[in-house]
Amino acid sequence: MTTTTSAALDRRYGTTDVPEVTLTETIAGQLAHRSVRRFLPSSVSEGDLAAIVAAAQSAATSSNQQSWSVVVVEDRERLARLAHLAGDQAFIADAAAFFVWVADLNRAATIAARAGHELGGADYLESTLVASIDAALAAQNAVVAAESLGWGTVYVGAVRNNPVAIAAELGLPPRAFAVVGLAIGRPDPDEQAGVKPRLPQSAVVHREQYDPAASADGVAVYGARLSDYYDAYGIEHEWTASVARRWKDAAGLNGRHRLRSWLEELGFPSR
Numbered sequence: 001m002t003t004t005t006s007a008a009l010d011r012r013y014g015t016t017d018v019p020e021v022t023l024t025e026t027i028a029g030q031l032a033h034r035s036v037r038r039f040l041p042s043s044v045s046e047g048d049l050a051a052i053v054a055a056a057q058s059a060a061t062s063s064n065q066q067s068w069s070v071v072v073v074e075d076r077e078r079l080a081r082l083a084h085l086a087g088d089q090a091f092i093a094d095a096a097a098f099f100v101w102v103a104d105l106n107r108a109a110t111i112a113a114r115a116g117h118e119l120g121g122a123d124y125l126e127s128t129l130v131a132s133i134d135a136a137l138a139a140q141n142a143v144v145a146a147e148s149l150g151w152g153t154v155y156v157g158a159v160r161n162n163p164v165a166i167a168a169e170l171g172l173p174p175r176a177f178a179v180v181g182l183a184i185g186r187p188d189p190d191e192q193a194g195v196k197p198r199l200p201q202s203a204v205v206h207r208e209q210y211d212p213a214a215s216a217d218g219v220a221v222y223g224a225r226l227s228d229y230y231d232a233y234g235i236e237h238e239w240t241a242s243v244a245r246r247w248k249d250a251a252g253l254n255g256r257h258r259l260r261s262w263l264e265e266l267g268f269p270s271r
């Protein structure tokens with residue numbers, strides 16, 4: 001363990017004006033994260049698959065309920081159909097595997113039915129959040145594990161563009177829905193992408209109480225740093241404009257403003 005600044009930290013923030021950090025191998029791996037959207041042909045060995053799932057299962061889980069499941073898809077035709085359903089994102093079809101992280105209260109429903117209990121407590125927004133958070137935490141542990149094994153990954157929130165069709169494609173039972181997908185594959189070294197700078201810590205960290213003014217300075221310097229990152233790949237990007245566009249109206253949600261009724265259909269009334 002060393003306390004240091006590092007090139008990895010400079011890349012993470014897009015500047016050499018970075019804090020000193022305590023660096024471990026795990027943290028160094030996390031600092032090097034980037035989403036990978038170009039994959040070389042490959043397949044995931046059973047050993048890697050089991051390691052990734054074991055890491056996912058090692059995440060904390062609300063009340064040890066383990067209210068999540070993962071569907072691992074490797075069939076090329078199913079991958080192509082999922083790519084279409086999830087926003088026509090072609091990299092899904094090229095992935096070695098697509099892990100679909102599922103909020104799963106079906107297991108609890110089965111256990112409750114066997115015990116002769118109702119499952120009214122599953123009908124609330126809190127329960128939808130519990131299962132979704134469990135699924136997301138498991139997924140992120142999987143990302144850290146997969147990257148440590150040399151796999152590239154990218155999340156796919158677009159599985160929520162068509163959650164009912166995705167549930168049918170994956171044969172999900174009632175009270176289960178796809179929270180997020182994760183494409184995994186061997187990174188194509190020719191992909192034009194790198195470590196994408198994040199906001200300075202001053203913009204996201206508050207000490208003791210939230211200070212609404214704190215983020216303004218950080219946001220001001222971040223725009224230029226992110227634009228520099230995109231410039232290197234010949235892309236024009238203005239971060240604050242992208243934020244404003246993203247949250248302007250329902251259009252920024254790619255159809256997902258209807259999620260509540262889809263979730264109800266899938267057994268998550270979310271009252």
Ligand SMILES: Cc1cc2nc3c(=O)[nH]c(=O)nc-3n(C[C@H](O)[C@H](O)[C@H](O)COP(=O)(O)O)c2cc1C
Pocket residue numbers: 033034035036037089154155156157158159180194195196
């Ligand atoms: C919940 C979630 C959903 C995402 N969905 C998509 C997606 O559907 N398609 C995509 O190309 N990237 C997706 N991403 C990746 C983000 O765009 C990416 O993480 C972000 O731009 C930061 O880039 P980096 O991961 O390379 O640091 C998603 C990320 C998260 C956390």
